[in-house]
Amino acid sequence: MISTVVWGTGNVGRAAIRAVDAHPALKLAAVLVHNSAKVGRDAGELAGLDHGLGVTATDDIDAVLAAAPGAVVYAATGDIRPDEALDDIGRAIRAGAVVVTPALYPLYDQRNAPPEFRDPVLGAIADGGGSLFVSGVDPGWGNDVLPLLISGLGTTIDAVRCQEIFDYSTYEQEDSVRHLIGMGHAMDYEPLMLAPSIPTMVWGGQIRLMARALGVELDDIRETLERRALDTTVTTRTMGEFEAGTQGAVRFEVQGIVGGEPRIVIEHVTRIHASCAPDWPTPPDGGDGAHRVIIEGSPRIEVTVEATDEGENRSAGGNATAVGRLVGAIDWLVDAEPGLYDALDVPLRPAVGRLGRK
Template sequence: MISTVVWGTGNVGRAAIRAVEAHPALTLAAALVHGPGKVGRDAGELGGLGRHLGVAATDDVEAVLGARPGAVVYAASGDLRPDEALADVVRAVGAGAVVVTPALYALYERRGAPAEFRDPVLAAVAAGGGSLFVSGVDPGWANDVLPLLVSGLGSTVEALRCQEIFDYSTYDQEDAVRQLIGMGHPMAYEPPMLAPGVPTMVWGGQIRLLARALGAEVEEIRETLERRPLDATVRTRTMGEFAAGTQGGVRFEVRGIVDGAPRIVIEHITRIHPSCAPDWPVPPDGGDGAHRVVVEGRPRIEVTVEAADEGENRSAGGNATAAGRLVNAIDWLVAAEPGLYDALDVPLRPAAGRLGRKQP
């Protein structure tokens, strides 16, 4: 069994605890937390399993890594603390662990990663013998392995589009929704996540990764952005009130230009309430979240994936599939050589040994 640490117990970390507990090759060794209110609580409780696992959460990073775990799921956010997240990951890789994380956007595509991110990781790999695999929380598979799989079903591909269609009204990450994305702020507010160049910084690696797999050369990456105000004040269950006239919807594209045209596109369509921007694309059944891949070519192929977790919550379902992609890669990475990996290196694994297994 591979001793596995889950570092961070927020939206992704909760799902990661459940995924580690379900995996027949992994055993949960520790749960690392930041908030003092979580220290000492059982990981099963923090993960929403409805039962105790006998693993008490701790904030003692030195002791946890000093025990030389086989793997670390780094589920702490890197949105507002990229330098700290990189330092944490480098520390874990240097301790000899296989590390999987969605937190380091710059390392989605390892070949084109900035040296200031890539070089410290490679130095830690050389010194400690660990590995790193980064995949997105948006979730990553919807912008790499799924579109590439679908693209292989046709004869020609003119363009590839990956869409995330998401209603934030059920989401439970208020700082990111309000401050980073700008929901509920006046339209004059400039959300940090939507500032020119930032979408490319976050999703450009996935554009380059798709191009690499398709044997295409990206000439440049362009961005488009559209924002919509709320027509009426709305109230959400998890984040409270969002006033009329404030930002209620965002639609942007990160476009990989190949042969002078946008051939590889990652598009996000997000709302704080279904009433905002009803003319924009919505999930097929009108629910709160879906991921869609469209291959324009011969034949034209369109695939939509919906996932629900923690009840019927599709925002939680997206987090769960992102965590599942990472956790399910751990045993493959442990068997592989130490190194820095991306989604083109790490295969999507079948759920071997888990058919019929149930969790609360």
């Protein structure tokens, strides 16, 4: 079995611990945490399981990597600390590990990634013999392998649209929701995630990846943005109160322009409460999250995926499917040559050995 470390125990890390524990080819070897209050706690408790896993969390990175794990699921955030995340991941690769992560947006399309991200990873691979696969937590499969698979069912294609529709009211990452995305801030506040060029920095790699797979040249990548204020004050279970008049919903697109038209589009529709912007796209049954792919053409094809995890929490379900894609790639990556991989390299594989497994 492949000894596997989960680095980080937030929204992604909790799901990663469960996914590693359930995978028949993997063995949970260690859990790394930053918060000292989590040190010494059982991984099963941190993951929300009803039983222990016999692995206690530690903050001793050197000791964990010195044990030469076969794989590392890097689940710590890279949103506001990309340089630190890149350094952490480089350390794990130099230790010889296969690393999977959603943390480094520029490496979604690794072939066209900026040298300041790509070169350190290639150097770490040359030094240590590890590998890296980056796929998004939005989730990545919804913006690469799923739309590309479905596109092959069409006769003619006019456009490919990938939607994430998400209600943040059950999410547990308050700093990101309030400050990076701007929920609860005045409407004249410019959150970092919505600043011009930032959506392209985050999702442009997936646009380029799909264009490469579809065999088309992009003229440009453009952005659109709409924001709505809350009509009334709302209270969320995980993040408290959001006042009337503050930002309550965001809708933006990252558009791949082909022949002067937006042909490959990633659209995000996010709310802090379902009452805000009810005229914007919603999940089919009015739930709190869905991922949809629309192939405009002949025939028109629309596929909506809804996932729940940690009870009926769909925000956790989206995280869990993104993690499933990453964790499910580990044994393939271990058997492959050391290298830097993207979603077009790594196959989406059946859940061999997991049917009926608790």
